[in-house]
Amino acid sequence: MSILVNKDTRLLCQGITGRAGAFHTKGCLEYGTQVVGGVTPGKGGKTVEGLPVFDTVCEAVEKEGANATMIFVPAAFTADAILEAVDAGIEVVVAITEGVPVVDMVHVYATVRRQNVTLIGPNCPGLITPDECKIGIMPGYIHKKGPVGLMSRSGTLTYEAVWQLTNLGLGQSTCVGLGGDPIVGTSFIDLLRQFEADPETEAILMMGEIGGTAEEEAAAFVKEHVSKPVAAFIAGRTAPPGKRMGHAGAIISGGKGTAAEKVAALEAAGIEIAESPADMGAAVQRAIAKRS
Amino acid sequence: MKIHEFQAKQLLRQAGVAVLEGHVAKTAEEAGAAYDALGGAIAVVKAQIHAGGRGKGTILEHPQQHGVQLVKSRQEAEDVAGRLLGGTLVTIQTGPAGHTVRQVFVEAGCDIARELYLGIVIDRAASQPVLMVSSEGGVEIEKVAAETPELIFKEHFDPHVGLQSFQVRKLCWKLGITGKSVRSAEKFMRTLCKLFVQQDCSLVEINPLVVTGAGEIVALDAKMTFDDNALFRHQDLLELRDLTEEDPAEVRAGKADLSFVKLEGNIGCLVNGAGLAMSTMDIIKLHGGQPANFLDVGGGAQTEQVTEAFRILLSDPNVRAVLVNIFGGIMQCTTIANAVLAAYKTVGFNVPLVVRLEGTEVAEGRKILAESGVDIITAEGLTDAAKKVVAAAG
Numbered sequence: 001m002s003i004l005v006n007k008d009t010r011l012l013c014q015g016i017t018g019r020a021g022a023f024h025t026k027g028c029l030e031y032g033t034q035v036v037g038g039v040t041p042g043k044g045g046k047t048v049e050g051l052p053v054f055d056t057v058c059e060a061v062e063k064e065g066a067n068a069t070m071i072f073v074p075a076a077f078t079a080d081a082i083l084e085a086v087d088a089g090i091e092v093v094v095a096i097t098e099g100v101p102v103v104d105m106v107h108v109y110a111t112v113r114r115q116n117v118t119l120i121g122p123n124c125p126g127l128i129t130p131d132e133c134k135i136g137i138m139p140g141y142i143h144k145k146g147p148v149g150l151m152s153r154s155g156t157l158t159y160e161a162v163w164q165l166t167n168l169g170l171g172q173s174t175c176v177g178l179g180g181d182p183i184v185g186t187s188f189i190d191l192l193r194q195f196e197a198d199p200e201t202e203a204i205l206m207m208g209e210i211g212g213t214a215e216e217e218a219a220a221f222v223k224e225h226v227s228k229p230v231a232a233f234i235a236g237r238t239a240p241p242g243k244r245m246g247h248a249g250a251i252i253s254g255g256k257g258t259a260a261e262k263v264a265a266l267e268a269a270g271i272e273i274a275e276s277p278a279d280m281g282a283a284v285q286r287a288i289a290k291r292s
Numbered sequence: 293m294k295i296h297e298f299q300a301k302q303l304l305r306q307a308g309v310a311v312l313e314g315h316v317a318k319t320a321e322e323a324g325a326a327y328d329a330l331g332g333a334i335a336v337v338k339a340q341i342h343a344g345g346r347g348k349g350t351i352l353e354h355p356q357q358h359g360v361q362l363v364k365s366r367q368e369a370e371d372v373a374g375r376l377l378g379g380t381l382v383t384i385q386t387g388p389a390g391h392t393v394r395q396v397f398v399e400a401g402c403d404i405a406r407e408l409y410l411g412i413v414i415d416r417a418a419s420q421p422v423l424m425v426s427s428e429g430g431v432e433i434e435k436v437a438a439e440t441p442e443l444i445f446k447e448h449f450d451p452h453v454g455l456q457s458f459q460v461r462k463l464c465w466k467l468g469i470t471g472k473s474v475r476s477a478e479k480f481m482r483t484l485c486k487l488f489v490q491q492d493c494s495l496v497e498i499n500p501l502v503v504t505g506a507g508e509i510v511a512l513d514a515k516m517t518f519d520d521n522a523l524f525r526h527q528d529l530l531e532l533r534d535l536t537e538e539d540p541a542e543v544r545a546g547k548a549d550l551s552f553v554k555l556e557g558n559i560g561c562l563v564n565g566a567g568l569a570m571s572t573m574d575i576i577k578l579h580g581g582q583p584a585n586f587l588d589v590g591g592g593a594q595t596e597q598v599t600e601a602f603r604i605l606l607s608d609p610n611v612r613a614v615l616v617n618i619f620g621g622i623m624q625c626t627t628i629a630n631a632v633l634a635a636y637k638t639v640g641f642n643v644p645l646v647v648r649l650e651g652t653e654v655a656e657g658r659k660i661l662a663e664s665g666v667d668i669i670t671a672e673g674l675t676d677a678a679k680k681v682v683a684a685a686g
Binding site for chain 1: 385413414416417419420421433434437438450451452489492494519520521522524525551553555563564565566567568569570571572573574575576577578583586588619620621650651652673674675
């Protein structure tokens with residue numbers, strides 16, 4: 001078991017004829033993901049990496065039985081691509097694209113929440129169930145199958161954490177990059193619920209950052225509903241207020257969204273805190289040791 | 293992207309939101325003419341900078357002069373404008389260095405019966421825009437939120453449906469707005485919410501929002517910030533950008549597609565990925581150092597980008613050492629090591645450089661650096677890197 005994706009997942013790439021789409025489709029194929037085709041409007045009938053390209057997601061679902069998609073289309077067309085995938089009945093939609101306008105996501109989010117679909121991203125590295133299915137841009141080899149469920153608002157920082165876990169001999173059940181935008185399809189709480197229910201996941205590592213209140217909400221949820229050990233790291237303790245730190249969502253505004261507030265909320269919920277980014281893997285070990 | 297008050301008011305006026313008449317001036321003479329054009333009664337001269345707290349802020353060169361002042365004659369308008377223009381306005385939001393005032397807005401006075409607060413933002417928790425109003429106008433809303441949150445009233449709205457009339461009536465009831473002012477508020481608030489969506493704003497703030505003696509609702513101040521991600525569909529807004537209000541290094545970084553934020557410390561950082569870049573700042577601080585910047589070089593980390601990033605870091609006279617922290621995922625460490633070496637040689641380093649590489653082909657990458665003969669301090673692991681760069685910075 002794992003969450004969201006596994007060896008049976010049949011993946012599609014929207015924007016497969018673009019440079020990034022083609023490159024990462026190859027990466028996913030090499031990892032062993034069942035990539036079944038791609039979609040680029042107007043390029044139907046071509047092939048990329050030996051895979052069929054379709055004009056619409058609808059056709060790809062009908063002909064190839066796709067049930068997941070990763071989106072690499074430009075930001076201006078991402079909302080349309082997500083909604084197309086949802087309309088076609090795709091179950092897991094992963095939007096890698098960075099720079100999607102927030103107002104577009106308000107509309108997309110409302111639609112996604114009305115349907116039985118999981119949207120990961122936008123502005124995210126994707127998700128991976130080690131040895132089974134990689135969807136996105138993360139380096140596959142740093143992962144190792146195992147008991148830790150990982151969720152994060154970041155990209156390279158997630159690789160850093162995965163690498164620490166793997167080097168400590170702690171493998172991962174599923175690693176999910178939620179995305180660095182103010183509005184993303186899936187929250188920490190959505191994943192906490194799934195990790196808690198997944199028998200293969202024995203501990204959870206959560207990596208948050210400044211901006212918004214997603215970490216505080218997750219802390220409250222952990223306190224009430226999560227029985228498994230949880231560790232957390234918050235990036236941006238030294239970030240100044242009012243400045244966007246790379247991610248559109250990583251900004252302290254109106255004095256809210258500071259790392260200190262988040263750490264306090266997480267600690268109050270009994271979550272093991274990694275004080276340093278070098279301490280993320282060890283924090284998971286400590287969280288597990290406390291429970292046993 | 294931020295714009296000036298006078299620009300925001302132009303957008304409000306065009307959209308049909310009630311604002312007062314006013315004119316922008318770049319010299320004292322122009323300010324005097326603007327005063328006369330307003331009819332020669334009471335006017336307000338307001339410094340135009342991209343920061344709040346102007347009314348309480350003062351001019352460094354003329355400590356008695358505040359950033360916003362009421363004037364009653366042409367001479368007074370010219371005198372105030374003379375002190376503001378070219379002066380350095382320091383407010384609680386500018387930091388001690390302040391901002392240079394390059395233009396003033398001369399606006400008609402107004403008969404104020406009540407001062408309220410209005411703001412529109414994206415509520416991330418609800419994933420929807422939200423209109424917030426408060427009976428406590430003219431003061432910082434953060435203060436109201438902390439001390440008397442019961443005086444802030446909120447209404448969420450769907451961007452495509454817009455704010456509904458009943459929502460305005462509800463807010464008016466809570467604010468104690470009655471009679472014909474309710475109709476004025478309805479036009480004001482609904483139009484403003486529509487503008488927020490149309491222009492892809494990330495913030496609209498009217499503080500204070502005024503009820504005049506005649507019962508009209510008018511915007512006395514206006515602050516608008518736009519979603520950078522949506523600027524591609526608002527070419528007209530791009531013309532309103534004032535680069536003199538932005539940090540020159542940040543503007544330069546933006547051109548090179550680098551995400552950069554200037555900080556006060558002395559350790560320059562070059563990192564791939566926003567989360568790792570923030571964490572790198574944090575770990576420097578944890579080991580007793582002070583980061584000079586946030587810099588995310590992106591996923592690519594090409595030689596040209598690394599070169600430009602180094603130039604930007606080294607242009608800061610405070611920088612005593614530089615840390616490169618790269619987790620090579622898709623990109624191989626060998627490629628990154630070569631890019632760093634090439635950039636190092638091009639730029640001409642005058643401070644110690646610490647490089648920490650991790651990820652794909654890391655052993656080969658480190659070997660390239662070690663055998664290059666270049667004076668680079670290599671580090672293994674985040675903690676080692678932080679300790680070495682803090683020591684190098686002295």
